[in-house]
Amino acid sequence: MLLFLLAIAALAPGACTAWLLRRHGWPLAILAGAGVTLSLPLLLAGGLVMFPGLGVLAGTAACLAALSAYDDGRVWAATTWAGLAAAAFGCAGWLR
Known part of the structure; x- marks a missing residue:
């Protein structure tokens, strides 16, 4: 459930941008929404640096x-959390 909420939180700014720019044409709106969505991980990594x-x-x-997910037996979710910890x-x- 938490991963679903994180995915919605990551996609919401791009979807809102596309919705607000729809009057300028859908191709431009979709490109702007994709740009906002793809810039969020770079913004987060920049903030962590x-x-x-x-x-x-x-x-x-x-x-x-990750430790909690490993205890619950959710290996894929725990591995994802461990990867995020390594990135952070x-x-x-x-x-280094």
Whole structure:
């Protein structure tokens, strides 16, 4: 359920942008929505690099979520959380 909510949160700005720009033509609206959606991970990674404390906090939270998912037997979700933790710690500069 949490991953579903994260996916909706990641896609919502792009969908809203496309909806607001629909009067300028659907091709332009779809391109703008895709641009907003694809820029969000880069914005998040940039924030983690600029504020290492945020990267450590996000990595720690992802580690705890991965451990909880491994305990529940959800291997794929736990592996995803572990990958996100590694990315967050890497952005914070801990994996050099």
